[in-house]
Amino acid sequence: MAIAIVVHGGAGLIPPERYAAAREGCREAAMLGWQVLLDGGSALDAVQRAIMALEDNPGFNAGTGAVLTADGRAELDAGLMDGATLDVGAVASVSHIKNPIALARHTLTSPHVLLAGAGAEQFAQEHGMALVDPDVLVTAAQRARWRRGYRDGDDVNVEPDHSDLTPSALNEAAIHADDTKHGTVGAVAVDARGNVAAGASTGGIGAKHPGRVGDTPLVGAGFYAENGLGGVSSTGHGEDFIRLLLARRTLDYIERGYSAQAAANTAIRLLGKRVHGSGGLIVLDGAGRVGYARNTPTMAHAYIVEGMEQPFAGV
Numbered sequence: 199m200a201i202a203i204v205v206h207g208g209a210g211l212i213p214p215e216r217y218a219a220a221r222e223g224c225r226e227a228a229m230l231g232w233q234v235l236l237d238g239g240s241a242l243d244a245v246q247r248a249i250m251a252l253e254d255n256p257g258f259n260a261g262t263g264a265v266l267t268a269d270g271r272a273e274l275d276a277g278l279m280d281g282a283t284l285d286v287g288a289v290a291s292v293s294h295i296k297n298p299i300a301l302a303r304h305t306l307t308s309p310h311v312l313l314a315g316a317g318a319e320q321f322a323q324e325h326g327m328a329l330v331d332p333d334v335l336v337t338a339a340q341r342a343r344w345r346r347g348y349r350d351g352d353d354v355n356v357e358p359d360h361s362d363l364t365p366s367a368l369n370e371a372a373i374h375a376d377d378t379k380h381g382t383v384g385a386v387a388v389d390a391r392g393n394v395a396a397g398a399s400t401g402g403i404g405a406k407h408p409g410r411v412g413d414t415p416l417v418g419a420g421f422y423a424e425n426g427l428g429g430v431s432s433t434g435h436g437e438d439f440i441r442l443l444l445a446r447r448t449l450d451y452i453e454r455g456y457s458a459q460a461a462a463n464t465a466i467r468l469l470g471k472r473v474h475g476s477g478g479l480i481v482l483d484g485a486g487r488v489g490y491a492r493n494t495p496t497m498a499h500a501y502i503v504e505g506m507e508q509p510f511a512g513v
Contacts, residue, residue, distance in 0.1 A: 199388070199389075199390055199391065199392040199485075199486070200388070200485060200486040200503060200504040200505075201232075201235040201236070201387075201388060201389055201390050201486060201503070201504050202235075202387065202388045202482055202486030202487075202488065202501070202502070202503035202504065203228055203231045203232050203235060203244055203245075203248060203385060203386070203387040203388075203482075203501065203502060203503075204228070204385065204386050204387075204480045204481075204482055204488050204490065204499065204500070204501035205224050205227045205228045205231065205248050205249075205252065205383070205384065205385040205386075205480070205499065205500050205501070206224065206382075206383065206384050206385075206431060206433055206478065206479075206480045206490070206497060206498060206499045207220055207223055207224045207227075207252060207257075207258050207373065207383050207497075207498030207499070208258060208259055208373075208374055208382050208383060208433045208497065208498060209382075209433045209434050209476070209477045209478035209492045209494040209496070209497040210374045210433075210434075210494050210495070210496065210497075211374060211494065211495050211496060212373055212374055212495070212496040212498060212513055216257070216373045216374075217496075217513050219257050219373055220257070220373045220496075220498035220513050221498065221500070221511040221512065221513060222511070223251075223252065223255045223257055223258060223373070223498070224252075224498050224499055224500035224509075224511050225500045225509050225511040226251055226255075227248040227249070227251040227252045227255075227383075227385070227500070228248060228385075228500040228501060228502050228509040228511070229502070229509060230247050230248055230251050231244040231245065231247050231248030231251075231385060231387060232244070232502050232509070234247050235387060235389055235390070238390065239389065240389050240391075240393060240395070241280075241281070241387040241388055241389040241393045241394055241395035241423075241429075242278070242280050242303070242306075242387075242393075242395040244385070244387040244389065244395070245278065245385045245386065245387050245395045245396060245397045246278065246299055246300065246303050246397065248385040248387075249276070249299040249383060249384065249385050249397050249398070249399050250297050250299055250300065252383035252385075252399070253296075253297050253298065253299060253383065253399055254296075254297070256337045256339070257372060257373040258373060258383050258498075259372070259374060259382065259383070259400060259401045259402075260274070260276075260298075260382065260383040260399040260400050260401055261274065261296060261297055261298065261335065261399065261401075262296070262334070262335050262337065263335075263337045263339070263340060263372065263401075264335060264340070264400070264401020264402075265340060265343075265344075265348065265372075265401045265402065265403065265404035265405075265406075266336065266340055266341070266343075266344040266401075266404065266405070267402075267405065267406050267407070267408050267410075268405050268406065268407060268408065269408055270336075270341075270344055271293055271332055271336075271408070272293060272332060272335040272336055272340075272401055273291050273292070273293050273401070273402065273406070273408065273409075273410075274289075274291075274292050274293070274295060274298045274335070274399070274400070274401055274402075275288075275289065275290045275291065275292075275298065275399070275400050275402060275411055275412065275414045275415040276288065276289055276298035276299045276301070276302045276397065276398065276399035276400070276414065276415060277289075277302055277312075277397060277398055277399075277414060277415040277416065277417060277420055277421050278299060278302040278303055278306055278395070278396075278397035278421070279306075279395060279396050279397065279417060279421055279422060279423040279429070280306065280393070280395055280423065281393060281394030281395055281396070281423035281424045281425045281427075281428075281429055282393040282394070282425050284424065285306050285307070286306060286311045286312075286417045287302040287303055287304065287305030287306025287307070287308070287310075287311065288302050288305060288311060288312040288313075288415035288416070288417065289301045289302050289305060289312070289313050289314065289318045289415060290312065290313075290314040290315070290318070290411045290415045291314050291315045291318075291408075291409055291411060292314075292315065292318050292319055292322075293319075293332045293335070294319050294322075294329035294330055294331075294332060295318075295319065295322055295327070295329070295330070296330050296334065296335070298399055299397055299399045300327065301318065301321070301322050301327060302397065302399075302415070304321070304322070304325045304327070305318075305321070308321075311417070312415060312416075314411075315409075339372060340372065343372070343404070344404070344405070347405070348404030348405050373498065382398055382399070382400035382412075382414050382420070382432070382433040382434070382436075383398065383399050383400065383433075384396070384397060384398035384399065384420075384421060384431030384432070384433060384480065385397055385431060385480075386423070386428070386429035386430065386431050386480055386481065386482045387429070387482070388428075388429075388482055388484070388485075388486040392425060392484070393425055394423045394424065394425050394427075394428055394429045394482065394484060395423050395429060396421045396422060396423035396429030396430055396431050396445075397421055397431065398414045398415075398420045398421045398431045398432065398433070399414065400412065400414040400436075402414075402436070403436075411436075412435075412436020412437065412439075412440070413432060413434075413436035413437070413439035413440045413444075413445075414432075414436060416440060417445075417446075418443045418445055418446035419432065419436070419439045419440045419442075419443055419444060419445055419446075420432050420436065420439060420445060421445050422445040422446045422448075422449055424449060425484065426484045427449045427452050427453055427483070427484055428449060428452055428458065428481060428482050428483040428484050429449075429481070429482050430444075430445040430446075430448045430449060430479055430480070430481050431445070431479065431480050432444055432445050432477065432478075432479045433477050433478050433479065433497065434469070434475060434476055434477010434478060434479075434494070435475050435476050435477055438469060438473045438474075438475025438476075438477070439469070439475070439477065441473055441475075442468065442469060442472060442473060442475075444465055444468075444469060444479065445479065447465060447468070448461050448462065448464075448465040448479060448481060449461070451464050451465065452481075452483050452484075457483070457487065457489065458481045458482060458483040458487045458488060458489030459481075459487075459488070459489035459490075459491075460489070461481055461483075461489060462479055462480070462481045462489035462490055462491035463489075463491045465479060465491070466478065466479065466491040466492060466493050467493075469493065470493050476493055476494050477492065477493070477494060478490065478491060478492030478493070478494060478497040479491065479492075480499060480501075486503055486504065487503075488501045488503060496513040497513065498511075498512075498513050499511070499512060499513075500512070
């Protein structure tokens with residue numbers, strides 16, 4: 199069975215000066231997950247490792263560097279699915295967890311599917327995960343954007359206002375310029391045993407109402423995996439992905455005989471036509487063939503499959 203991994207760093211609007219950072223962040227995440235697969239690890243382990251790398255990269259809207267709620271906090275969601283067992287683990291609205299995808303993995307091995315807020319953080323402590331000060335997750339760059347107000351096209355075609363940022367904070371500047379809408383990260387992998395896994399992680403929408411949850415932790419909307427069919431990870435305006443159950447619907451297309459790329463294209467066309475939604479998704483079919491599509495100006499992504507020496511990365 200051919201091994202493969204594909205990752206995304208979010209659909210939306212990436213200004214040209216951030217293309218290199220977007221590609222490199224996704225390339226690094228793909229390689230970390232790929233090494234897990236090369237070492238004989240599971241698709242689930244590879245997806246978790248890749249997403250943790252994206253959560254730790256302050257340029258992406260997940261984990262450290264996520265956008266902030268209306269009251270100035272990072273409130274994080276993540277979800278993970280094992281295509282072999284159909285086990286699912288997800289968490290929503292957590293603010294004291296450095297890597298929400300790791301907590302989602304603990305949830306996946308429990309009787310639960312989705313835990314939220316303080317209860318999810320209590321569950322983390324019960325499973326040996328340390329809580330962090332919420333301020334650890336907030337970068338100076340995102341704090342500055344929150345203070346002046348998130349806006350579409352932020353920093354694009356205008357001179358960015360970075361007057362209140364230190365040199366180190368400039369290095370943490372967000373990759374996406376429209377953080378009010380986009381920036382979820384995710385990954386899909388197929389391992390040497392033919393098992394598939396998919397996951398996603400996000401900070402959500404900038405200036406969102408506290409407690410707002412989008413598609414990212416919702417199985418079938420933000421992610422889905424099933425052995426023999428493949429896996430999907432979504433990114434975009436979450437409410438629209440929820441309405442369409444777009445991740446699962448994409449695998450329905452594969453079940454009907456579509457290629458991974460055709461399934462991705464068809465799903466994103468439906469997103470635009472049926473609910474006028476915006477976003478993108480990545481796909482691997484059960485044989486490790488890659489597909490990805492978007493109807494936004496950009497979507498950071500990278501993939502590597504058996505036979506490739508290095509990942510392909512693009513925006």
